Amino acid sequence: MTQSPIRFLFPRRIISCWNPAAAASRRHLSSSAPTFRAKFQLSPEQKKIMATLDTKTGQVVDRAVLDSMLRRRLFYTPSFEIYGGVSGLYDYGPPGCAVLNNIVETWRKHFVLEEDMLEVDCTMLTPHEVLKTSGHVDKFADWMCKDPKTGEIFRADHLVEEVLEARLKGDKEARGQKVEVDAEKEAKKKKKAKSEAIKLDDAVVKEYEQVLAQIDNFGGPELEQIIAKYDIRNPVTGGNLLPPVSFNLMFQTAIGPSSNMPGYLRPETAQGQFLNFQKLLEFNQQSMPFASASIGKSFRNEISPRAGLLRVREFLMAEIEHFVDPEGGKKHARFEEVKDVELTLLNRDVQLSGSTKTEKMTVGKAVETGLVDNETLGYFLARIQLFLLKLGVNPGKLRFRQHMANEMAHYACDCWDAELHTSYGWIECVGCADRSAYDLNVHKNKTGAPLVVRETRAEPLKIEEWQVDLDKKKFGPRFKKDGKTVEAAINDLTQEVREKLALDLEQTGKIEVEVADVAGGKAELDKDIIKIEKRTRVENVREYTPNVIEPSFGIGRILYSLMEHVYWYREGDEARGVLSFPPVIAPTKVLLVPLSTNPAFRPQLQRLTTKLRRLGVSSRVDDSSASIGKRYARNDELGTPFGVTVDFQSVKDNTITLRDRDSTKQVRASEDEILQALKSLVEGEETWEDILKRLPEFTGQEVD
């Protein structure tokens, strides 16, 4: 009944699932939330290490080893597995759920509480009209091809990749070149495009390689041409496919009993924040700048999700919308605090030159040189890095990649992704975009709601301008049905044109105004109908639409990448895995183990549990009959940072031992001293090295 986990997760193959044609088709939405895109222009070296991961201790591990451990320890599990499962849906078991909660709590403290952000909780059900306005109904889609005979559906870009890669591989074989064998891929050979050893023309090889390199840039029409030109078919049956059609990635439903209110599950948490802008501004006592924040599930109906926790149909997001005055350079009051934070940056020019060479630079310098567009954006990049490092992310596997001009929405000023390196390559885990005033504007224009800031000017603004007066009594009868059109055309006249017309009017007593939609294309007005004068207008209130800086976090992706970063195994034994979560993130902080199942240990265990709870340190007792070594090994896999052993000496003299997960070293001291040490370790006030210096090391009974 339990399927092979690998087969279940990756029905066809791994690499191409990361090729994000979606990013191209979602371009105008992409910065509104992580499009969960990763770069897959892989170098041959990168391809070689594909599906393996290098641990923090320099070991090279097959990803399957980690994956099997994570499932065995119930960090996660396919949803509905006893019903055969549904691809792209996963449940988090107790340790996964605890880490997820800890990440969310850390996020809330690091961002929401630290900066008094206004957290909101908006509904997932969203009516059609809202997502029509935001652009998701029209543009949030991928391209898919159907096999009319078998009914199978392929994501078009993935299919092109798969087939062309298989042909290139066959070509290599035919030329007698060594072909990298991917064990996982081979295991699923039946399900994927067969690579037959057929030699290709050199020119064809080059064409294929070019197509693969640009696959992100192709939309439906280009994919259709490529499929036709290279005769790409169903890899299994060889059957012809229908042309690619656009498939919207939102889950649709109907709200209420009659079907007249179509709705969707939100694809991001941002829209609810935009719609409530006015109320939030009022709650914030009209004070700018401010940020809202939201943590919750979003949904994307991926065509064929693969790659485990990295591409799923239901996922936890945390999004911040920081609203800022577009004037004055988008300064940030706390920029000073972060300006010396050094980031690893991959800028857009480097990428356009075909390289992925990063450079290290302080945020201060990045903003100063204009590489990062403004202080507020820079501030959040630094804060994102500090957050990720707090979680235990490997700083050597973190980079910030700038979006290239064609990746960004036309309205965005600048956009950076925090990417974490995993066995799947570089994975976008956090997006940070300056979305300008786009979102507030589209909703304001659609609904008429004043999603704007009104500020009394310290000094009233005096504006000299050319104003037009129309004598309505004469104007109406003169232009009849064309009246409104002509009036609109006049109102739209620029100051320059008005100035010129004023002169004409003075000199000739009449003017001609171009009006596209009336007969002759012109309207003639004389001075008893129109007056154009230079006057001074006084503006006491300034009204503007704030710009939005949007840091957007894919919590599930961060969790998975983090698990790869903190995973390693004990010297020489791949079966003894360890997850070195920092205490703040670890599912449980302390494991309590009695030496044996002897009831004599129970009172002290009970007391320790109660005391630890009072100190706010989560603990678990393992009083099973397994050896102490086995019990610790189990908790190394669960990432429990500390262990306390209660033995017969404890019962006598009230001393206990404290074990450090990473070094397996132990100290022995009185119960109170150990509890105090634990609190201090868990709250990050002391390190294990500090404890080793001040409490006596114990080299007794760690038994494997």
Add this chain to the structure above:
Amino acid sequence: MTQSPIRFLFPRRIISCWNPAAAASRRHLSSSAPTFRAKFQLSPEQKKIMATLDTKTGQVVDRAVLDSMLRRRLFYTPSFEIYGGVSGLYDYGPPGCAVLNNIVETWRKHFVLEEDMLEVDCTMLTPHEVLKTSGHVDKFADWMCKDPKTGEIFRADHLVEEVLEARLKGDKEARGQKVEVDAEKEAKKKKKAKSEAIKLDDAVVKEYEQVLAQIDNFGGPELEQIIAKYDIRNPVTGGNLLPPVSFNLMFQTAIGPSSNMPGYLRPETAQGQFLNFQKLLEFNQQSMPFASASIGKSFRNEISPRAGLLRVREFLMAEIEHFVDPEGGKKHARFEEVKDVELTLLNRDVQLSGSTKTEKMTVGKAVETGLVDNETLGYFLARIQLFLLKLGVNPGKLRFRQHMANEMAHYACDCWDAELHTSYGWIECVGCADRSAYDLNVHKNKTGAPLVVRETRAEPLKIEEWQVDLDKKKFGPRFKKDGKTVEAAINDLTQEVREKLALDLEQTGKIEVEVADVAGGKAELDKDIIKIEKRTRVENVREYTPNVIEPSFGIGRILYSLMEHVYWYREGDEARGVLSFPPVIAPTKVLLVPLSTNPAFRPQLQRLTTKLRRLGVSSRVDDSSASIGKRYARNDELGTPFGVTVDFQSVKDNTITLRDRDSTKQVRASEDEILQALKSLVEGEETWEDILKRLPEFTGQEVD
């Protein structure tokens, strides 16, 4: 653009929305989650206070006053309001979101951490087959009537109530009796059934009253009869309606690109826990009993949701599934700790006698007398009460109502709802049911997954039993195509029948077995084909399906009821509302107010903020130019329990004042003393009375 909040929320009326015909139609599912049902057999007195609430200080307040305050302070707001809103969908603004998070955190500590429950996070998207098996696809429905002319849709039971109540009111008017006027209802007169002053026969009045009293018990056919018999029509147009049809309350969608995987948004969080039972048991090292827990959103597509936060289409639930051995009386190891907790109980016999008289009883006695079915159920009732009181629920407005036999699913042993009294009447906020082995069994039977516990018996079980042997070589040719049917019938024979047949076989050398599906209805077997002997079977492993005790919390309902319970206003001024949340639940714990906007106060405010953050006490600064009184009044409405004022003396001598929200009394002391007092107050170690005793009261500048 902003609509009247009242009109928006309650398109027709308030009272009948609480009449839960849904509970009847969902009977067989009802204990799986709060069906959010409230009793509306109201006494005349209760009806009078309908739409008003009595505060903890004994004030009687129009609910609209509280509601307007909650919206103004952004505890909640209709979702998508700038698009006209969607009924039954609400967003939580910053204070609502904070209270919600605090309730969830308290729940997690009180239940999950306290008892080492296994928290899981399962997907909301759920494939059809799972909910078909659970019974939701067939039975999770309400009855609705459509007006074929206008296209309007009515929930059938609500409609019957509305029309009959209007007629009864008209009758009263015609008889010259005083009619209670509900201001809110009157304001919406146009939208609801008109009550014309028409006198009814006494017999008809009685019939109507009987129908209304039993409305919970009617299904579709009964509602159809009533609608025909009493000529119930569209209250506005007078048009005839189509007969009631069943409307499934789940939101449907399609998972994946082809429409071949229909799915739903989960209507409760329980199913994911049942499906993962086997893995959870393994995670728990095969140890029983244990509980899983889940916190997350669920969805119900209500036909016409009204009553604000109490009946919504998307809501936060927290559910526990406690798995227990059905043998041995379902004892609970920690029952002793709670047995003296006194509960207010409304038992089923009292309800059947037509009364709602409660009695106070300790959990210990309730279990001992059999009123509460077993210790585990009793344990959770007590724990639920302790949880609700921790949140600040008014103990005088909490009762536990036992389900009547016809309310419970046939498989359930016992079920109690924790109900909170609000201006809408008694509201079910937590359900606590013993669901027996139902859920695990249906999924086990459907999928074949072993959702069971296997326990090695301490003593092998020896069972003396009559066993049957068939000589397959002769049996097959003898019965040919009927072979399987006959064999199944023989295997199904009871021990008693086997014993009798063994005797027959011995005496006559042959027997006859009844087999319904073969010609003649009997199969004859002689002793060379069948042997029946008494033998001893030894069973080393016991296999059983655990029973489930399910406490299920509607977090949004608890939040709303709590807000009614803690609300009151300052003597003589309805405009000065206060929400007396306990510190642990309050959105913000401390308000920091400088005497004025003078920059001299800033360094100390900054220092206080930092120190409070280090103490884990959330605070906010209000340095707006409003008077101190106004700033405190605003924070009384937000439920902030403590306030600190920084004035010119503070700058000089480092003393600050601390204000208690509920009494508005203040003390003055050094910064360190006040901070220490705050920590102690927020952590519940001291009360305000304790502080008053040890720090000097300050009667200076509270300015209104």
